[in-house]
Amino acid sequence: MTQHPQASSAADARPAPDAAEPESGPGSPSGAFRLYDTATRTVRDFVPVVPGRVSIYHCGLTVQSAPHVGHIRKEVVFDVLRRWLTARGHAVTVIANVTDIDDKILTKSAEAGVPWFAHAYRFERELHDAYAALGCEPPTYEPRATGHIPEMVELIEVLVERGHAYAAEDGSGDVYFDVRSWPAYGSLSGQRIDDMEAAEDADPRGKRDPRDFALWKGHKRGEPATASWPTPWGRGRPGWHLECSAMAGKYLGDEFDIHGGGLDLRFPHHENELAQSTAAGQRFARFWMHNAWVTAAGEKMSKSLGNGALVSEVTQAYPPRAVRFYLAQPHYRSAIEFSDDSLAEATAALARIDGFVTRAAELVPDAPAAALPEAFVAAMDDDLSTPAAVAVLYAAVRDGNTALDAGDLDTLALQLGRTRAMLGVLGLDADDPVWQRGGAAGAGQDYRPVVDGLVAALVEQRAAARARKDFTAADAVRNALAALGVVLEDTPRGTRWSLAAPPEITTGA
Numbered sequence: 001m002t003q004h005p006q007a008s009s010a011a012d013a014r015p016a017p018d019a020a021e022p023e024s025g026p027g028s029p030s031g032a033f034r035l036y037d038t039a040t041r042t043v044r045d046f047v048p049v050v051p052g053r054v055s056i057y058h059c060g061l062t063v064q065s066a067p068h069v070g071h072i073r074k075e076v077v078f079d080v081l082r083r084w085l086t087a088r089g090h091a092v093t094v095i096a097n098v099t100d101i102d103d104k105i106l107t108k109s110a111e112a113g114v115p116w117f118a119h120a121y122r123f124e125r126e127l128h129d130a131y132a133a134l135g136c137e138p139p140t141y142e143p144r145a146t147g148h149i150p151e152m153v154e155l156i157e158v159l160v161e162r163g164h165a166y167a168a169e170d171g172s173g174d175v176y177f178d179v180r181s182w183p184a185y186g187s188l189s190g191q192r193i194d195d196m197e198a199a200e201d202a203d204p205r206g207k208r209d210p211r212d213f214a215l216w217k218g219h220k221r222g223e224p225a226t227a228s229w230p231t232p233w234g235r236g237r238p239g240w241h242l243e244c245s246a247m248a249g250k251y252l253g254d255e256f257d258i259h260g261g262g263l264d265l266r267f268p269h270h271e272n273e274l275a276q277s278t279a280a281g282q283r284f285a286r287f288w289m290h291n292a293w294v295t296a297a298g299e300k301m302s303k304s305l306g307n308g309a310l311v312s313e314v315t316q317a318y319p320p321r322a323v324r325f326y327l328a329q330p331h332y333r334s335a336i337e338f339s340d341d342s343l344a345e346a347t348a349a350l351a352r353i354d355g356f357v358t359r360a361a362e363l364v365p366d367a368p369a370a371a372l373p374e375a376f377v378a379a380m381d382d383d384l385s386t387p388a389a390v391a392v393l394y395a396a397v398r399d400g401n402t403a404l405d406a407g408d409l410d411t412l413a414l415q416l417g418r419t420r421a422m423l424g425v426l427g428l429d430a431d432d433p434v435w436q437r438g439g440a441a442g443a444g445q446d447y448r449p450v451v452d453g454l455v456a457a458l459v460e461q462r463a464a465a466r467a468r469k470d471f472t473a474a475d476a477v478r479n480a481l482a483a484l485g486v487v488l489e490d491t492p493r494g495t496r497w498s499l500a501a502p503p504e505i506t507t508g509a
Contacts, residue, residue: 033088033381035258036333038266038288039188039274043383048257049286054090055256056082057248057285059265060142062099062240063123064108067130069309069327069338070294074262076327076427077291077384079136081258083425084380087372095251096139097244098124101146101237106227116227117146130311134324135427135434143247145238149229151246152238155280156215156231164279165215168206173218173234177241177276179211185275188288189267213272214239241272248273249282259285263292264300291332309338321428321435322347328426329390333383353419354430356397356404360416364409370417372425380425393422459488459495 033046048054058078061071078094085092100120109119124144131138156175159165164181168174179185179193186193198210218236219228228235238246248256261270270288277284293300296309314323326346330336360367373396379388400415423429458477465473478488486497 033085034383035287035289036383038270038290041190044287046257046287048090049255052090054085054092054258055095055252056092056258056260057095057097057244057252057256058259058289059244059261059269060096060098060139061123061127062102062104063120063127064102064104065123066126066310066312067123069311069314069323070262070300072130072134072136072311073294073327073336074260074291075131075136076134076324077332078260079427080328080332080386080425081289081384082137083427084384087425092140093252094139095141095143095248097247098127098142098144099240099243100124100144101227102240106223116224126312132434133311133315133320134327135321135432137434141251143251145243145247148243148246148250149238151250152216152242153231155242155246155249155276158280159215159276162279162281164276166208167233168218170206172206173216173231173236174206174214175216175233176207176212177215177272177279178208179213179275180209182275182279184278186271188271188274191267191271213241213268215242215276241269241276244269245273245277245280245284248284249277254281255283256285258287258289260289260291263290266290292335294327294336294338296338314343318343318347319350321430322350325350325426325428328386328428331383331385331387350428353393353397353423353428356400357416357419357423357430359404360400360412360419363404364413364416367413367416370414370421372421373418376422376425386426389422389426393419393426396422459497462488463495 034043035046036043056078058074061067075096078096082092082094098120101116105120106116109116112119128138156165159177160167160175163178165175165177168176186196193211196211215238216231216233216236217239218234219225228237248259259270259273266288270290274284274288311323318326323343323346326343327336329346336342373392376389376392379385379392382388396415396418400412400419403409403411403415420429424432427434429435458481462474462477465471465477481488481497488495488497
């Protein structure tokens with residue numbers, strides 16, 4: 001079917017805000033939060049259904065294989081959105097589903113010789129590891145498709161009763177949504193039904209129109225009996241689009257605030273969700289939010305193209321916080337080209353920020369928390385413009401370093417507080433408990449106190465060797481640490497250590 005280009009964003013072209021502007025507390029920022037709505041193709045004032053409470057549904061993974069960086073960008077984007085809305089004073093509920101039954105899961109599990117549910121559960125656990133690795137708070141709830149069959153059957157019954165769905169006449173057990181029965185079909189993606197083409201992989205049997213989509217798929221010979229459930233139309237399993245409508249409605253009600261996901265879901269998945277939910281009488285989502293892709297050599301990162309860099313591999317090669325920074329810094333509606341150079345730049349930039357925080361905290365350890373700079377608030381309120389927000393963060397670090405060199409401790413404390421506040425909103429504060437938890441991120445954190453202690457002991461040995469002018473022994477300690485990827489920096493306030501730049505990685509299947 002016809003695809004439309006992603007919405008453009010002028011965020012990257014905006015001039016960097018002045019970090020010297022007045023401050024604004026997170027609970028009382030000036031202006032209103034504005035968000036781009038895919039449905040209206042405009043940036044609109046965000047007004048929640050229930051004042052002070054925000055409800056978000058974003059489409060989770062089909063757990064057929066391990067998550068790559070392209071998948072996890074969506075998680076980072078919506079985690080930043082959640083953190084910002086929370087900073088704005090809202091109570092935020094996030095529902096992100098897990099699609100644990102579909103054609104690809106059945107095919108891949110059969111190829112692997114394992115039950116489909118075991119295959120899905122394995123990669124669901126890997127998805128949770130990826131959440132943790134990049135500092136994403138888990139959803140408020142994460143429903144599985146297979147746990148909501150009764151709700152799906154009820155939704156189909158409503159659509160059939162209203163004349164928007166029909167059972168295939170070939171006895172297959174399939175049930176389809178009648179797209180021509182709903183005049184608004186195509187409104188989300190800006191298409192006319194007559195201009196659409198049927199998907200190349202769609203099964204045309206039993207359809208009144210080739211563009212009709214499956215709400216329920218009848219059980220087929222050769223499929224596991226456990227992958228089917230009884231319904232008035234025969235045994236079978238849910239269609240992909242039906243799952244999200246049923247789960248969003250169950251946990252967020254007939255009308256909620258934001259529905260989102262990757263840009264590739266806009267059509268047909270979200271278009272179909274919108275059609276079936278509104279045809280069933282629901283108001284559904286007030287805003288539709290879509291993040292752009294991560295690309296590799298100009299192509300969308302995907303499993304089918306074999307160009308996906310797995311989260312587990314990327315976070316072994318680069319610090320997980322730096323990977324998050326790389327994904328969060330560009331505007332969410334701008335595509336990101338995956339490259340080692342970009343990841344290395346993000347790693348170096350975060351190291352500079354961390355270096356300032358470390359040096360400043362040594363001089364002003366009791367620096368009070370500071371309010372967010374107003375320029376940062378304005379940037380985040382402007383369709384979550386993280387590039388402009390990060391520019392304010394850089395300015396605070398720059399001004400803080402200037403104050404540090406000048407011995408201006410009052411200004412240093414202010415800029416340290418601002419920096420920490422901004423890092424918290426972006427999910428990049430190293431002291432945030434999310435970076436101390438278990439999973440892929442937490443595994444390394446378990447050893448951090450031990451590593452800190454061992455490096456500190458070696459640094460003390462080196463200092464003692466230098467004091468007695470045994471420079472051969474001192475160099476031996478430095479070289480031994482360098483061989484392990486630890487870089488020492490001698491400063492007037494003592495020796496600090498950091499990790500060397502990571503090796504390059506490549507994308508792969």
